[in-house]
Amino acid sequence: AAVFKQYPAAIFPCVVQIPIAVAIGVMLHRKGFGLLMPSLLALGVMYLSVIYGDSGFLGGINAAMAGWSVWTWVVVLLGYSYVASVLPVWTLLQPRDYVNSLQLISALALIVLGLVVAAFAGGSEGSELTMVAPAFNANPEGAPMIFPFLFITIACGAVSGFHCLVSSGTSSKQISSEPDARFVGYGSMLTEGFLATLVILACGAGLGLGVVSAGGEALSGEAAWAERYASWGAAKGLGAKVGAFVDGSANFLITLGLSAGVAVALMGVLVASFAGTTLDTACRLQRYVIQEIGRTLSPDSEGLLAFLRNKHGATIFAVVLAGAMAAAPPSGQEWGLENAGKGGLILWPLFGATNQLLAGLSFLVITFYLWRRGKPVWFLIIPMVFMLITPVWAMYHQLFLSPGWLVGETPDYLLGGIGLATIALEAWMLIEAFRLFPKAKGVLEPELVEGDVLVSGGD
Structure with missing residues (x-):
């Protein structure tokens, strides 16, 4: 929701992706089309929507939707998540992820090409491309200790518990054969690691090509970087982090001749699209987990929780729970419609630690899988122990060392309670x-046996 409000030009292209995805699903699975033509059409329509999707009447629609309250966006996105979760995977989730993959690959190619052009020709205003971020900053103002916090950053290209959930919940239902899992799983991690490298270049060098400060002043070089990263507090918040990547990578695209508006819109769509596909995938995974809990607690399809066995009941439960969490105001703010929808930011400080902790638990599951089959497990023990200890160490620091979530002048008991429960x-x-x-x-x-399978491949 915050991304759409921050980059209104991304709204229409992201909305267009939904009918494109449905059309691709029907063409491939019901009409017998090959993959090439739908892919080219989808990519063409998608980029046309970025170029012209904020002009005239469409620009007015974007502006109107960007004016919606955060809570309105939360309700709309949760409604979309419900629909995407209960539909067969081939109708929306799978083709939408495919469209996003086309967008990612093409956008990465454009960023790399822009990076090369900027390296030789400089930025659009004649500024030289150089790494303006300092190589070393031993004591950033307000920053936590580098260890263990370096190892609970969102490092999806290196290790990610959420990827383990996705691989078991959705990827495993879509690959044609088990040997494909290595190419899909490991290849996606390499791709995301490559994306992470480009993000570092965009934030560390791309910003130096020129940004506009909050006061409207045009900055370049180290001054541009310092505008976003002068202190730990300056880079605090999801909007600041997203904005640094969007502006830095847009500077690369501008060197290719794209207008600033189109370049920013394209990067905004890239971020918003992946946030959207993460949302519907996470909702589907949550549905699987809730259904499994329902089948465990109500094995005979009777009882108070029997409705959780049904995909609609499980998804409604997941969506309502997420909506209730989103409705909670951030710490220190009052309950009210103006703060409703921002509750998800309460959990944001926990995301890195829980993601890496889940990776450690995934190592544990893999260790058991191999151990039960008499396979060697020694090569898993060290990373497993490291990934189980480090996130807990970091959470302990955030919970109990001042200013922590449970200590200090303004404790956050909701965040602290969830951390303790984790x-x-x-x-x-x-x-x-x-x-x-x-x-x-x-x-x-x-x-x-056939009756024990929780979810069929097409679900």
């Missing part, structure tokens, strides 16, 4: 793992 759940899983590990070797999982 640590408790990890401890529970580790205790169970230590208890079962000696007994697990050679004991394979029972084979699933």
Whole structure:
């Protein structure tokens, strides 16, 4: 929601992606088309929507929708998430992710090309491309200790627990054969690592080609970088982080002859699209988890929680829970419609730690999988231990060391409570793992019969 309000020109292109995705799904799975022609048409329509999607009447629509309250956007996006979660995966989620992959690959190519041009020809205003971010900054104002916080950053190109959820919940249902998992999984991590490198270049060098300060002053070089990263507080907040990447990478695209408006819109669409596809994928994964809980608590399809076994009931539960969380005001702000929809930002400080903690638990699952089959597990032990200890260490620091979530002048009990619950759940899983590990070797999982399958491949 915040991205759409920050970059209104991204609204119409992102909306257009939905009918494009549905059309691709129908063409591939119902009409028997090959992949090439729908892909070219989708890419063409998508870029036309970026170039012309903020002009005239469409620009007015973007401006009107950007004026919606955050809560209105939350309701609309959660409604979309519900629809995307309950539809068969081929109708919307899969083709929309495919459209986003086309967009990512083409945008990466444009950024790299712009980077090369800027390296030789400089920026549009004649500024020289150089790494304006300092190589070393031993004591940034207001920043936490580099260890362990360096290892709980959102490093999806290196290690990501959320990717493990996606691979088991959606990717595994879409690959044609098991050997494809290595290419899809490892290849996507390499691609995201490459994207992360370009993000660093955009924020560390691209900003130096020129930005406009909050006061309207045109800045370049180190002054432009300092405008966004003068202190830890200056870069605080999701909007500041997204804005640094969008503006820096847009500067690369401008060197290719694109107008500033189109370049910013294209990068805004890139960010908003991936936020959207993460939203609907996360909702579907949450639905799977809730359905599994429902089947465990109500195995005979009876009882108070039996509705959670149904995909609609599970998705509604997930959406309502997310909506309730979003409705909560950020810490220190009053309840009210003006603050409704910002509650998701409460959990933002936890995202990096929980993501990496989930990666550690994924290592634990993989270790058990190999151990039960008598395979070597020694190469997993060190990264598993590191990824289980480091996030908890960081969360302990954030919880109890002043100014922490549970100590200091303005404690955040909601955030602190969720952090404590996360640590408790990890401890529970580790205790169970230590208890079962000696007994697990050679004991394979029972084979699933057709009635035991939780979700079919087309769901």
